[in-house]
Amino acid sequence: MKRPIKKAVFPVAGLGTRFLPATKAMPKEMLTVVDRPLIQIVVDEARQAGIEHFIFITGRNKGVIEDHFDKQFELEETLRDRGKSAELSLLEADLPGAGQTSFTRQQRPLGLGHAVWCARDLVGSEPFALLLPDVLVHAEHGCLAQMMETYNDMGGNLVAVEEVPRQHIHRYGIVGVGADHGRAFEITSMVEKPEPEAAPSNLSILGRYILQPEIFGILASQDPGSGGEIQLTDAMIQLLADQPFHGVRFEGQSYDCGDKVGFLTANVAYALSRSDIGPTFRDALREIVSEGDAD
Numbered sequence: 001m002k003r004p005i006k007k008a009v010f011p012v013a014g015l016g017t018r019f020l021p022a023t024k025a026m027p028k029e030m031l032t033v034v035d036r037p038l039i040q041i042v043v044d045e046a047r048q049a050g051i052e053h054f055i056f057i058t059g060r061n062k063g064v065i066e067d068h069f070d071k072q073f074e075l076e077e078t079l080r081d082r083g084k085s086a087e088l089s090l091l092e093a094d095l096p097g098a099g100q101t102s103f104t105r106q107q108r109p110l111g112l113g114h115a116v117w118c119a120r121d122l123v124g125s126e127p128f129a130l131l132l133p134d135v136l137v138h139a140e141h142g143c144l145a146q147m148m149e150t151y152n153d154m155g156g157n158l159v160a161v162e163e164v165p166r167q168h169i170h171r172y173g174i175v176g177v178g179a180d181h182g183r184a185f186e187i188t189s190m191v192e193k194p195e196p197e198a199a200p201s202n203l204s205i206l207g208r209y210i211l212q213p214e215i216f217g218i219l220a221s222q223d224p225g226s227g228g229e230i231q232l233t234d235a236m237i238q239l240l241a242d243q244p245f246h247g248v249r250f251e252g253q254s255y256d257c258g259d260k261v262g263f264l265t266a267n268v269a270y271a272l273s274r275s276d277i278g279p280t281f282r283d284a285l286r287e288i289v290s291e292g293d294a295d
């Protein structure tokens with residue numbers, strides 16, 4: 001019997017320097033894809049996968065994220081008074097239940113591994129999911145839900161992976177591929193942000209993980225690695241010596257929203273897929289693109 005995954009960790013302490021000045025006073029995780037903040041979309045994915053407790057690793061200037069996942073009495077009263085029931089039920093549907101969120105601050109930007117370690121007391125001694133809100137996966141059946149199915153078969157540690165072009169290998173954690181089990185395969189090695197010549201494959205770690213709690217003990221004494229930061233991948237390499245890791249090939253389209261073009265592309269794709277605005281937006285987009293072609 002695999003221990004169920006009920007808690008998810010969301011590291012949201014990053015500065016978002018690539019999106020300045022938009023992120024000067026607003027967390028990058030609150031940037032919107034159409035009308036939903038990035039962090040909301042990733043929390044939706046976790047909820048769809050059966051997660052019941054949402055742990056946010058925040059930092060200074062991130063208070064708005066906590067407000068976003070709280071009730072807004074005045075707004076809700078005003079919507080009620082004005083008979084705006086659709087908007088009201090939208091807010092109610094998105095609201096996590098009482099006591100289902102926790103927030104703790106990463107006091108210094110020491111890296112992803114350190115951010116995850118900050119969640120140790122909140123997670124306790126159970127396996128947990130980890131979702132990086134820079135990455136969106138557009139899929140009918142969410143990426144984490146797909147990983148949960150694999151977890152129920154295999155247990156252990158899982159990371160979602162996808163192929164990346166050679167010139168982007170240095171941006172990601174890259175895995176070595178062992179025995180194949182269909183959708184999942186054994187991971188034999190991992191390297192954080194290698195040069196393409198040193199990479200064991202072209203399969204990148206995408207930003208969705210299911211990890212066993214023993215990772216915290218390793219992170220406690222993890223030395224800084226790539227970029228001078230405490231890297232989660234380095235701690236996973238140590239855990240790989242004791243526990244199985246599998247890579248999961250998921251169905252869906254990923255968008256790296258830590259990058260301007262990735263973020264804009266996500267906005268276009270999500271807008272086009274919406275039944276309310278998709279058709280009108282498609283026409284507007286076509287017009288802009290054909291004007292561009294005529295120039």
Ligand code: G1P
Binds near residue numbers: 135192207231232
């Ligand atoms: C982090 C991880 C890396 C992973 C990437 C996915 O890097 O360290 O292994 O491939 O997320 O987005 P970061 O993007 O925080 O530099």
